[in-house]
Structures are given as C-alpha cells and as structure tokens.
Amino acid sequence: MNDHAAHAHDDAHDVPFLEDGKGWKSWLFTLDHKRIGVMYLWSVLIAFAAGGVFALLLRLELMAPGKQYIEADTYNRFFTLHGAIMVFLFIIPAIPSAMGNFVLPLMLGAKDVAFPRLNLLSFWIYGIGSIMALSSIVFGGVETGWTFYTPYSTNTSGAVVMMTLSVFVLGFSSILTGLNFIVTIHKMRAPGMSFFRMPLFVWATYATSILQVMATPVLGITLLLLVAERTLGIGIFDPALGGDPVLYQHFFWFYSHPAVYIMILPGMGVISEIITVFSRKTIFGYRAIAYSSLGIAIISFLVWGHHMFLSGQSAYAGMVFSFLTFLVAIPSAIKVFNWTATLYKGSISFDAPMMWTLSFMVLFTIGGLTGLFLGALGVDVHLHDTYFVVAHFHYVMMGGTVIAFYAGLHYWWPKMFGVMYREGPAKFSAIIVFIGFNATFFTQFVLGTRGMPRRYYNYLDQYQPLHQFSTFGSWIIGLGFIVMTVNLLASFKQKVKAPANPWGARTLEWSIPSPPITHNFHKTPVVTEGPYDFPVEGQAASGAEGKHA
Amino acid sequence: MNIGIVRRQHAHHFATADQEFSASKLGMWLFLVTEVLLFGGLFVGYAYGKSVYPEMWHEASKHLDWKLGALNTLFLITSSFTMVMAVNAAQRNKAGEMNGKMVGYLIATIALAGCFLVVKYFEYSHKFHDGMLPGIYYTYSGVQNANAHYFFGLYFLMTGLHGFHVVVGMILLGWVLVRATKGHFYSEYYTPVEVGGLYWHLVDLIWIYLFPLLYLVG
Numbered sequence: 001m002n003d004h005a006a007h008a009h010d011d012a013h014d015v016p017f018l019e020d021g022k023g024w025k026s027w028l029f030t031l032d033h034k035r036i037g038v039m040y041l042w043s044v045l046i047a048f049a050a051g052g053v054f055a056l057l058l059r060l061e062l063m064a065p066g067k068q069y070i071e072a073d074t075y076n077r078f079f080t081l082h083g084a085i086m087v088f089l090f091i092i093p094a095i096p097s098a099m100g101n102f103v104l105p106l107m108l109g110a111k112d113v114a115f116p117r118l119n120l121l122s123f124w125i126y127g128i129g130s131i132m133a134l135s136s137i138v139f140g141g142v143e144t145g146w147t148f149y150t151p152y153s154t155n156t157s158g159a160v161v162m163m164t165l166s167v168f169v170l171g172f173s174s175i176l177t178g179l180n181f182i183v184t185i186h187k188m189r190a191p192g193m194s195f196f197r198m199p200l201f202v203w204a205t206y207a208t209s210i211l212q213v214m215a216t217p218v219l220g221i222t223l224l225l226l227v228a229e230r231t232l233g234i235g236i237f238d239p240a241l242g243g244d245p246v247l248y249q250h251f252f253w254f255y256s257h258p259a260v261y262i263m264i265l266p267g268m269g270v271i272s273e274i275i276t277v278f279s280r281k282t283i284f285g286y287r288a289i290a291y292s293s294l295g296i297a298i299i300s301f302l303v304w305g306h307h308m309f310l311s312g313q314s315a316y317a318g319m320v321f322s323f324l325t326f327l328v329a330i331p332s333a334i335k336v337f338n339w340t341a342t343l344y345k346g347s348i349s350f351d352a353p354m355m356w357t358l359s360f361m362v363l364f365t366i367g368g369l370t371g372l373f374l375g376a377l378g379v380d381v382h383l384h385d386t387y388f389v390v391a392h393f394h395y396v397m398m399g400g401t402v403i404a405f406y407a408g409l410h411y412w413w414p415k416m417f418g419v420m421y422r423e424g425p426a427k428f429s430a431i432i433v434f435i436g437f438n439a440t441f442f443t444q445f446v447l448g449t450r451g452m453p454r455r456y457y458n459y460l461d462q463y464q465p466l467h468q469f470s471t472f473g474s475w476i477i478g479l480g481f482i483v484m485t486v487n488l489l490a491s492f493k494q495k496v497k498a499p500a501n502p503w504g505a506r507t508l509e510w511s512i513p514s515p516p517i518t519h520n521f522h523k524t525p526v527v528t529e530g531p532y533d534f535p536v537e538g539q540a541a542s543g544a545e546g547k548h549a
Numbered sequence: 550m551n552i553g554i555v556r557r558q559h560a561h562h563f564a565t566a567d568q569e570f571s572a573s574k575l576g577m578w579l580f581l582v583t584e585v586l587l588f589g590g591l592f593v594g595y596a597y598g599k600s601v602y603p604e605m606w607h608e609a610s611k612h613l614d615w616k617l618g619a620l621n622t623l624f625l626i627t628s629s630f631t632m633v634m635a636v637n638a639a640q641r642n643k644a645g646e647m648n649g650k651m652v653g654y655l656i657a658t659i660a661l662a663g664c665f666l667v668v669k670y671f672e673y674s675h676k677f678h679d680g681m682l683p684g685i686y687y688t689y690s691g692v693q694n695a696n697a698h699y700f701f702g703l704y705f706l707m708t709g710l711h712g713f714h715v716v717v718g719m720i721l722l723g724w725v726l727v728r729a730t731k732g733h734f735y736s737e738y739y740t741p742v743e744v745g746g747l748y749w750h751l752v753d754l755i756w757i758y759l760f761p762l763l764y765l766v767g
C-alpha cells in the first residue's frame with residue numbers, strides 16, 4: 001500500500017559499496033550484507049593464519065620423537081588451539097558467513113538479507129566470541145582438544161570455562177546467520193526466482209542454515225552443562241556424582257556431526273557453481289544435487305554415534321549408527337558423480353578457481369571414501385583414535401572445505417573487490433597446496449594404519465620417517481598459501497579492473513558491476529531462466545555480459 | 550487514551566509490508582525452534598536422571614511445593630491469554646481506538662510475569678535456606694537416596710534457564726509496551742506485538758512441560 005516512496009532515496013547509494021562510506025565506523029556499523037561479508041572474510045582469513053601457525057608448530061615438534069622445542073603441556077594447548085580456532089573461528093563461519101553473506105542476496109536478486117541488523121549483531125557476537133577464545137591463551141590455556149571431553153575437561157586446570165563459553169557465544173553468531181539466511185531464501189527472492197531456479201550455492205547454504213539453526217542450540221546447552229559441571233559440580237557427566245561421561249559424548253556429537261556438514265555443505269555449493277561455469281555447461285543433475293544437500297542435512301542428525309563405537313555404547317546402537325553412516329555417503333556420492341558428469345564433454349577452462357575445484361574433487365573423494373573405513377564397525381576398532389582419523393578429517397575438512405573456500409575466494413574475488421589477480425601464481429599456489437596437502441596427510445593414513453595414535457606428543461622411533469615426511473609436506477602447504485596470499489593482496493596494488501562478469505557465469509551476482517553498488521540492483525531483476533542456462537554451441541552466444549534481467 | 554496512531558514505512562530492502570511481516574514471523578518461529586532444542590538438552594538430562602535413579606527422583610520431587618508450581622502455571626497461562634488479547638487489540642486497531650486495550654493487556658501480561666518471578670523467588674530462597682542446592686553445594690539431609698544433588702542441579706538449571714527467559718520476555722514486552730503507548734501499532738503494522746507474543750507463548754509452553762515433569766511426575 002505504501003510502496004511508492006520506498007525506493008525514493010536509492011539513487012543516493014549508486015556508488016560501489018566499497019566507496020560508500022569511509023573510516024572504521026562505516027564498516028563496524030554497516031548494515032550492508034556485502035560489507036559484513038567482507039569483514040567476516042578478513043576475520044576468518046586471520047583465524048586461518050593463526051590456526052595454521054599452530055599446525056606448523058605442531059608438525060615441527062613431531063619431526064622427531066621426544067621433546068624438540070616445546071613441553072608436552074604446551075603441545076596439548078597448541079593442538080587444542082589449532083582445532084578450536086580452525087573449527088569454530090574459521091571453517092564454520094568461513095563460507096556461509098563470509099561468502100554467503102556477500103553472494104547469497106545477490107544470487108537471489110535481493111537488496112539485502114531479511115534482517116540486516118541481526119546480521120551485524122551476528123558479526124559482533126563472532127568478534128566477541130573470537131576474543132574470548134583467544135583470551136583463553138592468557139588465562140592458562142586449554143589442553144582438552146577441541147572436543148572438550150569429560151571427565152578430563154571438568155577436572156583439568158586451565159581456561160576451560162573461558163574457552164567453552166567462547167564457543168557458546170560463537171554458536172549464537174552461527175545460529176543468527178543461519179536463521180537470517182533461511183528467512184532470506186524463503187522471503188527475499190526476486191520475482192521469477194523459484195526454488196528450482198536458485199543457484200546450487202543457495203541450496204547448499206539453505207541446507208547448512210537448517211543445520212546451524214537446529215544443531216547449534218544443542219551444543220550451546222551442552223557447553224552450559226559443562227560449565228555448570230565445572231563450577232557447581234552438578235554431576236551429570238561425572239560418574240562419581242552419579243552422572244555419565246558418555247552422555248557428554250552423545251550431546252557433543254549430536255551437534256558436532258551435523259557440524260561437519262555445516263562445514264562441508266557450503267563448500268559443495270561453491271564447487272557446484274564453479275564446475276558448471278568453467279565447463280560452460282549446465283550442471284548435470286541440478287535437482288539431484290539440490291535434494292542431496294537436504295538429504296545430507298537430514299541424515300546427518302542420525303549418525304553421531306559413529307564417533308562413539310568404542311565408548312561403551314551398546315553394540316546394537318553401534319550397528320544402527322554404522323548403517324546410517326553408510327547411508328549418508330550416498331548423497332555426497334551423488335554430488336561427486338554429478339560434478340564429474342558436468343565435466344564430461346564440457347569445454348573446460350583451467351582458470352584458478354577451477355584448479356582449486358579440481359583439487360577439491362580429488363581430495364574430497366579420498367576423504368569421503370576413507371570415512372567409510374571409519375564408519376565400518378570392525379575396521380574402526382583398529383583405526384579409532386589413530387592418525388587415520390586425523391588424515392580422514394583433514395581430507396574432508398581441509399581438502400574439502402578449505403580448498404573449496406579458496407576456490408570460491410578466487411571465483412568471487414573480482415566481484416568482491418573489483419580487481420583481477422594474476423592467473424599464473426594463483427594456479428601455481430593451487431598446485432603447490434595440492435602437493436603439500438597429499439604429502440602431509442596421505443602419509444598420516446599410513447601412520448594411522450600402522451598404529452600411530454592421534455594427539456600424542458611422543459612416539460616410537462619406527463614412525464619417525466613418516467612423521468618427518470608429513471612435516472615437510474606441511475611446509476609445502478605453508479608455501480602454497482603464502483604464494484596465494486601475496487598474489488591476492490598484490491591485486492590491490494596492480495588495480496587491474498575486473499569486468500562485471502569475468503568468467504561468463506549466468507547467476508545474478510555477475511549481472512551487476514564489480515564491485516556491486518550498495519543496493520545491489522538498480523532495478524529488482526526479473527528472473528526468466530535457470531541459473532546455468534549457458535548458450536548452446538552454434539546459437540548466437542549472448543557472451544560474457546549476457547544476463548541482464 | 551486517544552493518541553491516534555503513527556503510520557510506519559516498511560524497511561526499504563523489502564518490497565512490501567506483507568513481505569516484511571511474514572519474514573519477521575518466520576524468523577521468530579525459527580528462533581523458537583532453537584529455544585526448544587536448547588531446552589531439549591536439559592530434558593535429555595532429566596530423562597537420564599529419572600531412568601537411572603527413579604526412587605531418588607520420586608523422593609526428591611516431593612520436596613518441591615506443587616501448590617506454588619500450580620499457582621505459577623496459572624499465572625503463565627493467564628498471561629498467555631492476555632497476550633493473545635493484546636495481539637487481537639493490535640489487529641483491530643484501525644485509528645487508535647484500541648490503543649488503550651492493547652496497552653492494558655500488555656501491562657497485565659508483564660504483571661503476571663512479575664507475579665511468576667515473585668513466587669519463584671520464594672521457592673528459591675526456601676530451597677537455598679534448606680540447603681537444597683545444586684551439585685557440590687547440596688547439604689540437605691531430608692532426602693535419603695543417593696545423588697539427590699543431581700535432581701536439584703537439574704531443577705535449578707531448568708527453572709533457572711526458564712526464569713531467565715521470563716526476564717527477557719518482560720524486557721521485550723516492556724519495549725513493545727512503550728511503543729504501544731506511542732501509537733506505533735495498528736491493524737496494518739503490529740509485527741513486534743505478534744512476534745513478542747510468539748516468544749511469550751513459548752516461555753509459557755516450556756513451563757507447561759517443566760511443571761508436571763518436576764513437580765508432579767517425579
């Protein structure tokens with residue numbers, strides 16, 4: 001009824017969002033989803049660097065058995081920090097909060113997310129939670145590992161309360177982002193943007209958001225119970241007081257298994273976008289990929305017990321969880337097969353985003369398949385708590401999500417900052433990371449099958465060659481990321497202006513200038529076709545600048 | 550109280566006011582889902598304790614005063630009713646003629662929430678006095694079975710978290726009340742009344758589970 005005046009002042013914001021306001025206040029108090037996305041981006045990149053430094057230090061200590069340069073306690077604190085920072089400060093917010101915030105409303109043809117204030121609040125909460133997490137270093141450190149298992153976490157000294165409260169706080173940031181995205185996807189789509197015209201990144205983000213909203217509160221209450229246990233001695237997780245430490249594990253994994261899909265699903269979404277664009281071909285099995293995201297979200301709530309095969313849970317429960325774990329592999333496999341089929345007979349171009357994506361395909365497939373080893377009851381008895389688990393987890397989380405994140409970063413970098421990076425070093429860094437990654441972590445599969453337990457400070461002499469090899473690999477990874485970072489940062493100096501649509505993509509974010517104006521679209525776009533309707537060969541191609549709705 | 554109404558423009562990233570309203574409602578419903586899951590963890594802790602120590606549970610729950618619990622249930626159910634009436638008044642508020650009723654019902658809702666907290670205060674202070682405290686602070690000797698501290702630990706966690714939600718609800722509805730007195734809500738815009746009401750019903754609903762589980766079933 002009162003629409004007419006609503007867009008009156010839009011013209012005032014027809015400047016690129018990066019130039020719409022100067023100074024730190026214009027960033028910290030912005031309601032623009034793109035600026036919030038960029039702030040998240042720098043934050044998670046810093047977190048990744050911090051977590052990475054701890055990883056390199058850990059690998060350095062493991063060069064040889066016995067003490068190299070840090071004490072066992074310090075080693076425990078380092079691996080806890082590495083895990084907690086990478087999981088809670090980097091991977092979980094990385095793709096949804098940084099890229100999702102930037103891209104999702106653009107992909108839907110919306111002016112912003114549904115609740116811009118809530119979006120900013122979510123970023124502030126993330127900032128507070130991160131500071132709390134890092135402050136735990138000063139308050140005595142935490143040596144429980146990122147899983148905070150009881151009874152160790154309730155009895156050990158150190159800053160367990162500070163660390164768990166920080167994760168509790170970070171959880172709220174994650175919940176609010178997920179909630180915001182679900183409402184945005186349901187309510188903010190441009191005219192003509194039906195559910196099955198949404199880009200697959202949106203589908204993946206949708207499934208992720210459902211998990212964020214439905215799993216994170218359970219982590220919240222778990223951590224509150226842990227804090228109550230430590231401060232009041234409620235007894236719920238302590239056998240001496242009538243409780244059960246296995247109950248903690250149930251609580252923790254009820255969140256943390258879905259959480260690994262909070263981490264990987266958005267990565268899968270990024271890959272779906274890039275594969276189709278750089279194959280110049282409609283994605284194969286659009287609906288199968290879309291539904292498999294939802295399938296993963298649903299089944300992932302029912303498999304948490306596969307982390308507890310050896311915890312003393314009943315053998316019958318173990319069998320059910322094992323079966324369901326095999327089931328959850330199916331939707332992931334559906335995606336991999338559809339991506340492969342998309343490549344088939346496509347006209348593939350090997351630009352940097354595609355190089356990272358192909359790296360993802362290899363590494364994620366290895367990670368996924370080795371997950372089946374661990375999901376099989378009998379095999380898991382042998383491999384449980386060995387380096388095999390560490391290797392599997394890193395193949396899916398780093399080989400999967402982290403690589404997908406950097407694929408996406410190279411894909412959307414021109415859109416975010418309006419500048420092109422140099423192709424050569426970008427591709428080169430993807431290759432170095434791929435090599436270093438396999439050197440580091442494939443070795444750890446071997447270490448694991450030979451019985452090297454995870455999280456150990458010391459080890460038998462026979463493991464040394466493989467440990468050394470793994471450490472060398474970690475240096476190669478480090479080198480790759482340094483090359484990548486320098487190359488991306490150099491693009492700000494070189495100032496090679498990015499065109500609106502450098503990759504010839506068809507989704508809506510590429511129909512507007514790079515970087516976009518504050519209000520995204522001069523006129524709300526009207527969508528008349530699917531997200532991947534590339535011109536068929538022989539027809540007049542509408543070219544890279546094609547889709548202006 | 551005839552201050553009329555102040556018409557509101559919808560936020561400009563929405564296309565229509567309807568879109569904004571339904572988005573806000575969906576957002577609140579999703580938030581309520583997270584609340585249910587948050588309390589869900591405590592209910593699992595309850596189920597664990599009750600199944601492992603049924604006798605202790607039974608014995609310990611007798612030490613809660615079901616009459617006070619019932620009184621509080623009455624307060625909250627009534628407050629849910631007055632909340633519904635406040636939303637109803639907002640929906641029918643064409644030009645400010647329902648402002649008075651809306652404000653009245655909101656005040657009633659907040660007052661009933663206050664009554665709930667007063668009763669809760671007396672319950673808590675009585676428990677504190679007798680040493681029915683959670684965990685290691687438990688010193689009460691009236692329950693013979695072992696591990697009664699577990700029951701009271703959960704009692705305080707569940708009712709404490711719920712009480713915290715009551716306080717948040719009072720602040721939220723207080724803000725709605727202030728805006729209502731300024732004539733901000735009328736038949737075409739009453740989103741805060743609606744979503745505030747949704748939140749308040751959930752707070753009520755959780756208590757409707759807590760009361761029988763803690764005071765009666767035990």
Ligand SMILES: [Cu+2]
Pocket residue numbers: 256257260303304306307
């Ligand atoms: Cu799992």
